[in-house]
Amino acid sequence: MKSLTCKLVMIYWEIILLEVKIDLLVCFTEVKLKVVQFLPSLEPGITATLALEFANELVKKGHESLVISTGGPLEARFRLHGSDFISFPKISESIWSLRHKSRLRKILARLQPDIVHTYGRSTAFLAWRALKGESATSRPKLVPLVDQDFPNSYFNKGMLSGDGIIASSRGVAENLKKSSPKIAEDSIEVIYHGINIREFDREKPVASQWQLKLLNSYPQLEGKNWWLMPGEISASGGQEEFLHLLAQAAAQSDDIHGVIAGALAEDDLRYLKKLEGLAQDLDLGSKVTLLGERRDMRELYATSQLVFQLASEKDGNAKHSKEALAMGRPVVAYSEGCTGEVLQKHFPEGLVEKGDLKSLIEASLNLVSKPNNLNPQEFSYAASAGKTIDFFQSLLN
Structure with a gap:
C-alpha cells in the first residue's frame, strides 16, 4: 500500500514539474x-x-x-x-x-x-x-x-x-x-x-429617455417591429433590395417598419431622391424611415427585430453584422463577402444567396424575434x- 502511495506522489510531482517547464518555455519563447x-x-x-x-x-x-x-x-x-x-x-x-x-x-x-x-x-x-x-x-x-x-x-x-x-x-x-x-x-x-464589445454590450439596457426621444422625432415607429438596414447609402449599399424585400414582407405583416440608418455616400442627393421615389412606387411611404447617419447604433440594434446587410459589393470587414450579432440580433445577409463568412461561422441561418428575393423574404420572416446566443468576445x-x-x-x- 505504501509503495503504491509513493508511486502516486512521484507521479503527482512529475506532473507539477512538467507544467512548470511548459510555463517557462512559453515565457522564454514569447x-x-x-x-x-x-x-x-x-x-x-x-x-x-x-x-x-x-x-x-x-x-x-x-x-x-x-x-x-x-x-x-x-x-x-x-x-x-x-x-x-x-x-x-x-x-x-x-x-x-x-x-x-x-x-x-x-x-x-x-x-x-x-x-x-x-x-x-x-x-x-x-x-x-x-x-x-x-x-x-x-x-x-x-x-x-x-x-x-x-x-x-x-x-x-x-x-x-x-x-x-x-x-x-x-x-x-x-x-x-x-x-x-x-x-x-x-x-x-x-x-x-x-469591434468594441464594451460599447455593443447586449446586457446594458436601453434608456427609456432614448426611446422617448426617438419616438417623439419619428412617431411612425411607435408600435412597430423595426427591420434595420445600417450602412452607407449608395447604389451598391443594398438599400434598393431592402425596399423590395420590405414591400413584400409588409404585405404579409402590417406591423413591420423599415429603418435605414447610414450616411449618404459622397452627398449624392440624386441617389437619395431615387431611393425615396422607389419607396413611394412600392407604397412604402409610411412604412420606411431614413434616419441618416447615427451615433446611437447600439440602441438601434437593441430595439430592432432584424438587421440586414445586402450590399452588392463584397465588404471587407462586416462591421455592422458583427455589431448586431454582438447585440444578440439576428442578421440576414448575402453569402458573399466578409459578412457571409462571419455568418457562415456564427449565424448560418441568416445567409441568403444574392438575387434570391423569395428566399430573402422567407429567411427574414422565419428569423423574426430569434435572438442569437453568441459569445461577443469572439468579435x-x-x-x-x-x-x-x-x-x-x-x-x-
Whole structure:
C-alpha cells in the first residue's frame, strides 16, 4: 500500500514539474515586440480606430507601440494609452509618395522595430520601397493589412510583398493569391476586424429617455417591429433590395417598419431622391424611415427585430453584422463577402444567396424575434489583437 502511495506522489510531482517547464518555455519563447503601425492619418474612422485599439492591446501585453502618421484628432488618445507618435508628411496614393522614401528609411533605422504594420495602399507601397534592398535578417518584418480587393499593379505591389500579410477575410486572401501566385500559403493570415464589445454590450439596457426621444422625432415607429438596414447609402449599399424585400414582407405583416440608418455616400442627393421615389412606387411611404447617419447604433440594434446587410459589393470587414450579432440580433445577409463568412461561422441561418428575393423574404420572416446566443468576445478588439500578435511572433520565430 505504501509503495503504491509513493508511486502516486512521484507521479503527482512529475506532473507539477512538467507544467512548470511548459510555463517557462512559453515565457522564454514569447518575444516582446516593438511594433510600428504606419497609417495615412489619425482621423476618426475604421482604419485609425483599428490601429488605436491594436496599439492599446500591444501596450497592455507589455509590447512597445509606435505610430507613424500625418496625425489627426486621435493622436492624443494614442499617446494617452502609451504609444509613441512620430509625425510624417501626408502621402498620396501614387508613385509621387516615393519622395518620402529616404525619410521613412531613416526613421525606421533609428527606431529599429521588429514589425512594420501598414494600413492602406500608400503606406504599404512606401514602406516596401523604403525597406527594399536591405538585408532580410536586419530589417524589420513588413506586414500589410489588406481589407479589400485590389488589382495587381506596381503601386499595389507593397501589399503583395510583405513578409506576412493580414487579410480581413478569406475572400480577400483568395484574391491576393490570385493577384500574386508567388505568395506563400502560410504568409497570409486571415484575421477579422474586431469591434468594441464594451460599447455593443447586449446586457446594458436601453434608456427609456432614448426611446422617448426617438419616438417623439419619428412617431411612425411607435408600435412597430423595426427591420434595420445600417450602412452607407449608395447604389451598391443594398438599400434598393431592402425596399423590395420590405414591400413584400409588409404585405404579409402590417406591423413591420423599415429603418435605414447610414450616411449618404459622397452627398449624392440624386441617389437619395431615387431611393425615396422607389419607396413611394412600392407604397412604402409610411412604412420606411431614413434616419441618416447615427451615433446611437447600439440602441438601434437593441430595439430592432432584424438587421440586414445586402450590399452588392463584397465588404471587407462586416462591421455592422458583427455589431448586431454582438447585440444578440439576428442578421440576414448575402453569402458573399466578409459578412457571409462571419455568418457562415456564427449565424448560418441568416445567409441568403444574392438575387434570391423569395428566399430573402422567407429567411427574414422565419428569423423574426430569434435572438442569437453568441459569445461577443469572439468579435472583440482583444481577440483580433491577440491573433495579430501571435502572427507577428510566428514571423519572427
